[in-house]
Amino acid sequence: xxxxxxxxxxxxxxxxxxxxxxxxxxxxxxxxxxxxxxxxxxxxxxxxxxxxxxxxxxxxxxxxxxxxxxxxxxxxxxxxxxxxxxxxxxxxxxxxxxxxxxxxxxxxxxxxxxxxxxxxxxxxxxxxxxxxxxxxxxxxxxxxxxxxxxxxxxxxxxxxxxxxxxxxxxxxxxxxxxxxxxxxxxxxxxxxxxxxxxxxxxxxxxxxxxxxxxxxxxxxxxxxxxxxxxxxxxxxxxxxxxxxxxxxxxxxxxxxxxxxxxxxxxxxxxxxxxxxxxxxxxxxxxxxxxxxxxxxxxxxxxxxxxxxxxxxxxxxxxxxxxxxxxxxxxxxxxxxxxxxxxxxxxxxxxxxxxxxxxxxxxxxxxxxxxxxxxxxxxxxxxxxxxxxxxxxxxxxxxxxxxxxxxxxxxxxxxxxxxxxxxxxxxxxxxxxxxxxxxxxxxxxxxxxxxxxxxxxxxxxxxxxxxxxxxxxxxxxxxxxxxxxxxxxxxxxxxxxxxxxxxxxxxxxxxxxxxxxxxxxxxxxxxxxxxxxxxxxxxxxxxxxxxxxxxxxxxxxxxxxxxxxxxxxxxxxxxxxxxxxxxxxxxxxxxxxxxxxxxxxxxxxxxxxxxxxxxxxxxxxxxxxxxxxxxxxxxxxxxxxxxxxxxxxxxxxxxxxxxxxxxxxxxxxxxxxxxxxxxxxxxxxxxxxxxxxxxxxxxxx
Ligand SMILES: [Zn+2]
Numbered sequence: 001x002x003x004x005x006x007x008x009x010x011x012x013x014x015x016x017x018x019x020x021x022x023x024x025x026x027x028x029x030x031x032x033x034x035x036x037x038x039x040x041x042x043x044x045x046x047x048x049x050x051x052x053x054x055x056x057x058x059x060x061x062x063x064x065x066x067x068x069x070x071x072x073x074x075x076x077x078x079x080x081x082x083x084x085x086x087x088x089x090x091x092x093x094x095x096x097x098x099x100x101x102x103x104x105x106x107x108x109x110x111x112x113x114x115x116x117x118x119x120x121x122x123x124x125x126x127x128x129x130x131x132x133x134x135x136x137x138x139x140x141x142x143x144x145x146x147x148x149x150x151x152x153x154x155x156x157x158x159x160x161x162x163x164x165x166x167x168x169x170x171x172x173x174x175x176x177x178x179x180x181x182x183x184x185x186x187x188x189x190x191x192x193x194x195x196x197x198x199x200x201x202x203x204x205x206x207x208x209x210x211x212x213x214x215x216x217x218x219x220x221x222x223x224x225x226x227x228x229x230x231x232x233x234x235x236x237x238x239x240x241x242x243x244x245x246x247x248x249x250x251x252x253x254x255x256x257x258x259x260x261x262x263x264x265x266x267x268x269x270x271x272x273x274x275x276x277x278x279x280x281x282x283x284x285x286x287x288x289x290x291x292x293x294x295x296x297x298x299x300x301x302x303x304x305x306x307x308x309x310x311x312x313x314x315x316x317x318x319x320x321x322x323x324x325x326x327x328x329x330x331x332x333x334x335x336x337x338x339x340x341x342x343x344x345x346x347x348x349x350x351x352x353x354x355x356x357x358x359x360x361x362x363x364x365x366x367x368x369x370x371x372x373x374x375x376x377x378x379x380x381x382x383x384x385x386x387x388x389x390x391x392x393x394x395x396x397x398x399x400x401x402x403x404x405x406x407x408x409x410x411x412x413x414x415x416x417x418x419x420x421x422x423x424x425x426x427x428x429x430x431x432x433x434x435x436x437x438x439x440x441x442x443x444x445x446x447x448x449x450x451x452x453x454x455x456x457x458x459x460x461x462x463x464x465x466x467x468x469x470x471x472x473x474x475x476x477x478x479x480x481x482x483x484x485x486x487x488x489x490x491x492x493x494x495x496x497x498x499x500x501x502x503x504x505x506x507x508x509x510x511x512x513x514x515x516x517x518x519x520x521x522x523x524x525x526x527x528x529x530x531x532x533x534x535x536x537x538x539x540x541x542x543x544x545x546x547x548x549x550x551x552x553x554x555x556x557x558x559x560x561x562x563x564x565x566x567x568x569x570x571x572x573x574x575x576x577x578x579x580x581x582x583x584x585x586x587x588x589x590x591x592x593x594x595x596x597x598x599x600x601x602x603x604x605x606x607x608x609x610x611x612x613x614x615x616x617x618x619x620x621x622x623x624x625x626x627x628x629x630x631x632x633x634x635x636x637x638x639x640x641x642x643x644x645x646x647x648x649x650x651x652x653x654x655x656x657x658x659x660x661x662x663x664x665x666x667x668x669x670x671x672x673x674x675x676x677x678x679x680x681x682x683x684x685x686x687x688x689x690x691x692x693x694x695x696x697x698x699x700x
Contacts, residue, residue, distance in 0.1 A: 017044050074113060083116040086125045087688030093681045094690040096660040129683050130676060132170035134162045137672035140237050142228035158238050159671040160224035164245030165252060167223055168195060171212060174684035176257050180215050187588040187636050188214060193254060193262045197246065198269040198644055201230035202651035208242060209647055219682045220646040225675060231443055232277050232345060239348065246349050268349060269357040269644040272619065280323060280345035284619045285436050287338035292353060292627045294341050301617030314353050319343055333458045334444045358623050358631050360639030361521055364580055366620040368524045371576065375569050377425065379497040379540050382561055386495060386547065427480040429616065434473045441466045495547065496540040503536045528577040537569040568611050575604040586640035589632050598629045654678065
């Protein structure tokens with residue numbers, strides 16, 4: 001037995017403390033001995049720490065190397081982390097993992113001392129979250145195009161919640177529990193719940209969704225989808241229960257947690273073609289193409305004061321009456337639709353027309369594309385002029401002063417060329433219009449055949465009309481090709497037009513090749529900034545000036561025209577940007593905001609008419625001119641609030657979810673599981689999911 005004496009201070013009283021001499025290393029002794037030894041050391045520590053044992057122990061631990069300390073704590077299972085229940089389920093849905101992948105992840109986490117809920121618990125939580133949102137799926141007959149482009153009927157899967165009302169109410173209840181309900185500082189009346197119904201086709205399926213607008217960040221909840229195209233007949237087949245669900249919701253009074261009663265106000269949103277289909281009008285190609293009023297297509301381009309005196313607003317009641325007339329007097333013959341204000345089918349939903357949101361995103365994209373294409377066309381024309389001049393310059397004629405020839409004769413020689421360009425463009429526009437008409441007629445034909453609501457003779461007439469238009473289209477295409485060849489018009493970008501691509505690239509903007517080279521919302525947003533407009537509209541002018549000053553023989557008209565293009569397009573795009581800023585957001589709007597938007601829209605449309613008097617005046621321009629201010633004044637929000645945004649991004653999300661359900665062989669069960677996974681993902685009770693990435697700020 002040995003006694004150690006601590007000589008801390010010579011004058012301090014000494015304390016004796018017993019420490020038994022060890023014969024075996026600590027790792028080999030019995031539990032009892034180990035405990036005794038630890039107690040001995042504890043006594044020693046108590047004595048030498050002056051009562052502050054914890055502090056003393058911490059100092060001792062600091063002497064142990066970090067890695068050794070970590071190993072010791074792990075060995076003692078003191079580093080165990082327990083993740084709350086439900087969080088693994090959230091991670092599973094956010095990461096699109098299958099159950100077996102989740103099990104693997106769980107094993108890996110466990111090996112690293114992280115514990116989470118069991119699979120039984122995950123499944124129980126998922127079951128509780130979906131208890132009120134039962135999903136049903138089945139095979140339904142949809143019309144599809146086969147490999148030869150022929151229409152045929154095929155059984156395809158469709159999935160939907162059994163009750164839209166139950167799903168919306170459950171969503172509201174859960175949002176209320178999370179404290180996520182809001183009336184946007186009184187912008188929504190306190191006894192109303194606003195729900196937006198929206199739909200879109202993408203990623204090979206047609207989806208119906210809702211957004212509860214009384215939430216801080218409204219989420220898009222898909223409640224029904226089917227795997228077929230969005231033709232009128234397919235939507236009728238696939239949307240079976242939705243109209244009834246909407247009616248049920250309209251009549252529901254919901255008791256808020258604070259005891260107030262709230263009624264539902266429903267809005268509808270989608271792209272223009274879909275809205276036309278929902279409400280049974282023939283669409284953008286009809287004689288009366290507008291969903292909101294009965295304006296004629298031929299007078300849309302005129303300023304309001306020059307149009308017919310009385311243009312009635314469309315209402316559900318008028319649509320019903322006109323459809324009734326179309327069937328009774330018009331015998332349901334689509335060729336006669338113009339006599340019935342282009343109403344050709346019953347309205348699928350009873351959401352009033354003034355609650356159908358103007359498709360703001362598509363208005364923006366359509367109009368921006370139109371302006372951009374026009375700019376590109378004008379630069380192509382200038383490029384053609386440059387090309388023609390080049391050819392003339394290289395003509396080997398030593399006796400002629402080339403500069404003189406070009407200055408005098410090229411101007412003269414360019415006239416037939418410019419005429420050819422213009423002629424070809426007009427033909428191309430005609431071809432485009434016919435293509436749209438053919439598409440519409442084909443849809444009508446399929447509809448008529450499926451529902452046999454017209455006689456055989458009338459179906460044959462539509463068929464003949466399609467054939468006639470096809471022939472006309474082909475003749476026009478041949479003609480356009482000939483004109484272009486005659487005038488040596490090239491379709492590839494020349495030195496000026498290709499500069500546009502450089503500006504887009506610099507700003508990381510890409511036109512989507514699969515959508516006919518059109519832009520997407522975020523890109524238009526970037527391109528409507530002041531400096532982007534200046535870059536885009538001035539770049540060709542700068543290039544033209546270089547060409548003309550650095551090379552001999554080019555007429556000054558190239559520079560003057562390029563300058564004119566810069567001025568005109570800068571003006572029209574800036575005016576459009578001001579409108580866009582005013583209507584596209586999702587915030588409440590004051591009276592001043594609305595007045596400013598009204599002024600901006602007027603200047604934009606007036607300038608459009610002034611600069612492009614012969615350009616077609618699309619329905620999107622009419623929506624902007626006649627109905628945008630009307631809408632924002634009625635509902636007090638920017639169009640982004642009620643619009644069709646949100647549904648398009650669900651297509652990508654569903655494609656991801658399908659990765660985790662692709663192992664299910666039966667397509668009906670697979671679609672059901674896909675929809676259920678989506679519902680879990682967007683549930684307000686979804687906790688502990690994968691955080692959204694931090695937005696990266698690109699410098700442009
Ligand atoms: Zn209208």
